Amino acid sequence: MEIHLASMENITCWAFRKLCRGASDSYTGVLGLTNLIKRNNIWEEIDTYPIEGQRQWIQIATSKESECLKFLKKLEEEIKKYPEKNNVYGIQLNASCPSPNLIRIGQGPALIKRSVKVSHLIKELLNQNKYKVGIKLRLGLNETEVKQKKIFILFKELEKIAKENPNFTNVTIHFKHAQESSSSEYDYSLLNELASYNLPLIINGGIKNSEDIKKLIESISLENRKNIKGIMLGREALKNPNCFSEINQDLKGSQFVSRNFKNIKAEFNELCKQHMPKIVYLKTIKEKTNI
Numbered sequence: 001m002e003i004h005l006a007s008m009e010n011i012t013c014w015a016f017r018k019l020c021r022g023a024s025d026s027y028t029g030v031l032g033l034t035n036l037i038k039r040n041n042i043w044e045e046i047d048t049y050p051i052e053g054q055r056q057w058i059q060i061a062t063s064k065e066s067e068c069l070k071f072l073k074k075l076e077e078e079i080k081k082y083p084e085k086n087n088v089y090g091i092q093l094n095a096s097c098p099s100p101n102l103i104r105i106g107q108g109p110a111l112i113k114r115s116v117k118v119s120h121l122i123k124e125l126l127n128q129n130k131y132k133v134g135i136k137l138r139l140g141l142n143e144t145e146v147k148q149k150k151i152f153i154l155f156k157e158l159e160k161i162a163k164e165n166p167n168f169t170n171v172t173i174h175f176k177h178a179q180e181s182s183s184s185e186y187d188y189s190l191l192n193e194l195a196s197y198n199l200p201l202i203i204n205g206g207i208k209n210s211e212d213i214k215k216l217i218e219s220i221s222l223e224n225r226k227n228i229k230g231i232m233l234g235r236e237a238l239k240n241p242n243c244f245s246e247i248n249q250d251l252k253g254s255q256f257v258s259r260n261f262k263n264i265k266a267e268f269n270e271l272c273k274q275h276m277p278k279i280v281y282l283k284t285i286k287e288k289t290n291i
């Protein structure tokens with residue numbers, strides 16, 4: 001079972017990702033391809049310096065195939081220029097961020113109903129053999145789309161890609177539609193049906209510990225459980241960066257040294273000295289965590 005640290009804008013810099021020991025995978029915050037292609041200063045946020053035992057993903061937002069190509073080219077140039085950043089495992093297409101600015105330009109969850117467009121975007125990203133590709137989805141843009149089961153039409157397209165290309169490695173679902181607030185309850189009633197597709201799923205939303213994971217897995221039929229590749233945690237990591245190690249201990253018996261907040265803070269400060277994130281990251285991390 002993979003345990004992913006979720007993408008969190010202005011939070012998941014290298015120092016924060018490295019702090020989350022025990023996470024199998026981690027993601028940069030969402031980065032718009034239009035900016036990445038045009039502006040060089042954004043590349044600072046692609047801070048994929050080594051993290052032992054953690055696969056690092058870049059999360060991108062786009063709705064244009066041409067941007068995918070340009071991005072892949074620029075990524076290669078960046079890696080050549082900064083070989084110490086050559087630790088990118090994969091690229092995740094964001095089809096989940098509820099920001100009205102993204103939705104207005106047809107990005108993020110506005111893509112869920114556009115299964116053919118998504119399929120084209122993913123194929124463009126797969127047009128290389130170095131990086132894995134994944135997608136992060138919500139259940140729909142709004143309640144109507146959930147009722148219309150738009151996500152299932154998209155799943156059929158994604159199944160075809162997964163069958164053809166093993167570099168398309170996962171589909172993460174944040175189990176809410178894009179108009180639901182962060183405090184609303186999660187609805188996992190579609191989980192078993194979504195897990196019936198031949199797609200490696202990462203389950204995300206409201207997970208805090210191994211008990212939550214066990215309950216979710218038990219709600220899936222034995223036959224469909226094979227498609228569950230992992231789970232993803234976001235806000236719990238803000239409260240407790242030990243949560244990944246704790247889950248590994250509960251599920252796999254792995255030993256770890258628990259850190260108190262004083263240790264965690266000291267470790268974070270040391271990591272920032274190695275690779276200092278932008279000020280906005282430091283401010284957001286201070287605001288949203290006890291670090």
Ligand SMILES: Cc1cc2nc3c(=O)[nH]c(=O)nc-3n(C[C@H](O)[C@H](O)[C@H](O)COP(=O)(O)O)c2cc1C
Pocket residue numbers: 006007008009011028029030059094096097136174204205206207232233234235236288
């Ligand atoms: C402060 C914050 C920033 C976030 N930024 C992003 C982002 O850049 N990209 C993304 O896909 N999701 C983003 N999310 C959503 C999380 O990745 C995750 O899907 C969501 O918090 C649900 O998981 P959780 O209940 O474990 O927190 C953000 C969430 C928070 C709290």
